Amino acid sequence: MPKLTEIRWHARAGQGAVTAAKVVAETALSADQFMQAMPEYGPERMGAPIKAFTRICDEPIEIHNNIEFPDIVVVLDESLLDIVDVTEGMKADGTLIINTCSPAAAVKQALGVAEAQRVACVDASGIALDTIKRDIPNTPIVGAMIEVTGVIDMESFKGLLAKNLGKKFGQEMIDANFAAVDRAAQEVTVA
């Protein structure tokens, strides 16, 4: 059977979820995997709740529907937990990764997810403010996701990050993003 991993991203428009969905897919391609990345389009306005999707597979992906039963759910904005059912359809052994200062055990209990479902928490916004100097939590939260799930290769991800950032910014910005990724990977807690 082909090994298919499906990721659903929840964010507010402007937080970089669509970019993250894309960069993760591109990283998978660099390892000769098959991939898809797609945003769910609706009215476009900054701050509105949005979803994006990434599929990664070792064989060609033929399906084009929305992801209903994600293996991994990434939440870039904690305030969405009150208004969106982020765990909807999450696989029985799925992993939820949230941008929050709260400890993973407390968040897991509050969400009431099953014991076998993992909840990983990281202060991606805080890390982004410290390193990149802006609240763009997408890069650090991907670092945490890689640490917790191993869905893509960390060095390949950093390589692509450097390449993409290098087109617009200097080495300083690349270093800041690397620091954000490394710190998130170290600081993420899992329950």
Next chain:
Amino acid sequence: MLQQKTVASTGNSLVAEAMRQCAPDVMAAYPITPQTTIVEEYAKFVADGRVHTEYVTVESEHSAMSACVGASAAGARVMTATCSQGLAFMWEQLYIAAGLRLPIVMANANRALAAPINIHCDHSDVMGCRDSGWLILFAETAQEAYDNTIMATRIAEHPDVLLPVMTCLDGFITTHSIDRAQVMDDETVKGFVGEYRATNMLLDTDNPVSHGNFAGLGGTYFEFKKQHRQAMNGALKVVKEVGAEFAELSGRPFGVIEGWGMEDAETAIVCIGSTAGNARHVARELRAKGEKVGVLKVRCFRPFPAADIAAALKRLKAVAVLDRSESFGEGGPLFLEVRSALYDLETRVPLVNYIYGLGGADVRLELIERVFSDLSDIAAGNAAPGALQYLGTR
């Protein structure tokens, strides 16, 4: 084997890239979601000097197609892109482009027509102009959208065709999703499409011609239309030939219809566009359980490959035709064509028609499973084929 570059790209980016490689002399376009990024990226190619196209920004789609008609009649290679309300606004010019036998290539990012307003995937826009005399190709994936654009250029300009070609890709699903695809180098595409040498061009002042003259009562209108029909019928052979040549070059198979599991299938789904992938995915799972199911994708809708479809379906015990648009007649547009194609067979193939996915309604795998389950009941004689059904409405 030809070296190709593997990329992560959206369907729209790949269409823009294919158009750049085909290097039209003129593009006249007006942006509309979800087509916008095609013409946006193409405008950037022009601004960056990567292609020597005269890019005409116009105030509407009606003007876009009018400019395309003028430029094509003048003798230029011409391309554009649109969808939905934009395609509807082009309406009368679509007939003029086809009637003047102008080989314009246009991408259409399939989107629903208002009302109610909706920007998502639906085939109502293109199906509405299926009688306009354009060739119509559909893509399942971003890769096919790229490939179809290149093939369309050769097909449209073929001396036996000389008709405009619409290359359709599913709005958002294919236009905006990033997918893995292979692209050829510029020289290979340039060599494949060749240089366009227009015949009967307006700007050839040594051989003056006029286009679109009055052909009223006692004129040649009737004969013009018969020739148009002959060209459309003849185009099927050209589509197959160009497709075979492209397949040889790219290593990617092309068929006017493309079947999966059809050799020994007892039941099958016939569909168009991205849904074919979902259907094949479910069919694979059912095959693993021993069910003889198949999927038939229609990649060329105009000309309609009726004989190919009849040959592919004639032995089946039950067939479902999935339409992503309404016609408000006796079924969706694809259903009407497929049923007509099967009428002259000696055996009657039980058919059922589903209208699905309108306005971008998600084509969940469970819906495809339900269709195969219905087909199994019909094949076993436990259910009757017949009435049109809406698949997955609340």
